[in-house]
């Protein structure tokens with residue numbers, strides 16, 4: 001699903017009114033009616049007190065439309081206008097008059113110095129103070145009101161975006177943001193829902209389709225895309241009856257050191273389970289027996305050193321190489337990596353210690369083939385791209401880094417983000433149980449295994465991250481967050497593939 005920027009949403013707004021021959025007032029009516037329908041469907045006329053807090057722009061206008069519909073349908077609603085600026089928007093003013101005409105009284109104006117009205121813990125607050133048009137930090141007295149709403153204990157539903165959040169930067173003051181239970185967002189998810197520093201301002205979110213111009217939505221390229229099942233299904237490559245193991249390529253997994261052979265085992269097993277035809281592990285001598293025993297399906301090559309990787313030399317012809325897990329960052333490992341990279345022409349997936357070696361000597365990055373996949377966690381990423389100011393800066397730095405070296409960089413986290421110079425891909429699957437030792441090795445293995453089967457590196461990364469997250473989600477059922485270990489993720493890769501083609505429960509029931 002595309003994630004449109006604020007500028008693109010305003011553009012879509014304009015084009016929609018032109019092409020559909022409607023006024024912006026009609027579009028606001030349509031959008032806010034969707035919010036009303038959403039609430040009405042859930043509340044079914046319940047007489048819970050609803051406090052609608054409006055700003056003075058179009059987000060406030062949405063709030064006024066919603067309040068009018070709630071009133072018309074007999075809900076117990078109070079409407080307030082937080083009078084944060086004298087410049088009220090045209091569509092706000094039209095709806096300000098309309099609600100007066102309907103209720104025979106003006107909404108309650110909240111000005112500087114005014115107290116918050118009494119709000120019960122069982123009440124509902126609708127937050128329509130600021131939308132995507134916020135352009136500066138709210139005044140202190142407005143922040144006090146926002147804090148009052150956050151602390152009232154009532155459930156908060158935000159319209160479009162939790163008020164106070166900016167589309168493209170962090171709020172100056174964390175207390176100047178509404179903490180929503182639910183955000184009903186118009187037409188497109190907002191990037192801020194997926195960034196660690198801003199995502200926590202709403203517990204849940206949902207998209208309301210407000211019928212913006214289809215052609216614009218289809219044709220416009222966005223800088224970010226949300227990756228769910230619908231996005232990965234077209235990537236999936238079905239297997240043919242007469243395919244054989246050679247069709248699915250040969251993955252070479254290189255890494256490990258004394259005490260860290262498990263990382264290579266996990267990555268190798270994940271590559272095989274993701275579907276690689278053949279897997280060879282390249283480990284120091286001390287890893288030979290444990291690799292052969294733990295994973296008889298893989299072949300094993302050993303370094304001349306018993307303890308660590310000192311030279312990467314092999315006589316096989318792999319399709320793709322996944323490298324770096326558990327290999328250490330010592331001098332010998334560094335030299336081995338450098339000598340190997342100077343000669344290598346194979347596609348690469350690079351993780352862990354190999355990333356740290358490269359971060360310490362950035363000239364090595366220039367030796368990477370185009371579209372090499374890097375899978376850093378935030379600590380490794382910082383060593384590569386430098387310290388960032390905030391999540392937006394992190395993305396910009398990673399994008400510039402990916403463009404400079406022509407790489408694909410996957411930033412592991414709650415919403416793993418794959419950064420390609422032209423676009424970022426935000427994954428929706430996964431859970432906190434996956435923050436466990438070896439989880440990253442499994443991801444590297446899956447991506448390597450996918451490239452080996454013929455997925456191009458970007459597809460393999462986007463699909464691999466999705467599969468990894470789905471496998472983790474499926475593993476959760478029997479394990480819970482705490483008990484999940486990396487091997488559980490591998491054990492559920494098969495189910496993650498199967499889940500791609502499962503119909504939602506409801507549809508299945510209808511078919512029976």
Ligand SMILES: NC(=O)C1=CN([C@@H]2O[C@H](COP(=O)(O)OP(=O)(O)OC[C@H]3O[C@@H](n4cnc5c(N)ncnc54)[C@H](OP(=O)(O)O)[C@@H]3O)[C@@H](O)[C@H]2O)[C@@H](O)CC1
Pocket residue numbers: 009010012013027028031055056057058059060061062084085087089129130131132133134135136137138139159160161186187210212
């Ligand atoms: N296609 C869609 O998605 C549709 C979207 N719609 C809705 O429109 C919303 C965007 O509306 P919007 O552009 O009027 O901006 P919004 O956020 O309501 O208000 C900001 C206003 O307040 C002001 N202001 C800014 N910062 C301030 C501050 N700190 N303290 C005080 N004042 C401040 C600023 O004016 P200024 O004072 O700068 O002149 C500005 O006018 C969007 O989120 C969605 O809810 C639907 O109605 C229709 C379809």
Ligand SMILES: [K+]
Pocket residue numbers: 059127128129130131158159160161162163
């Ligand atoms: K809002």
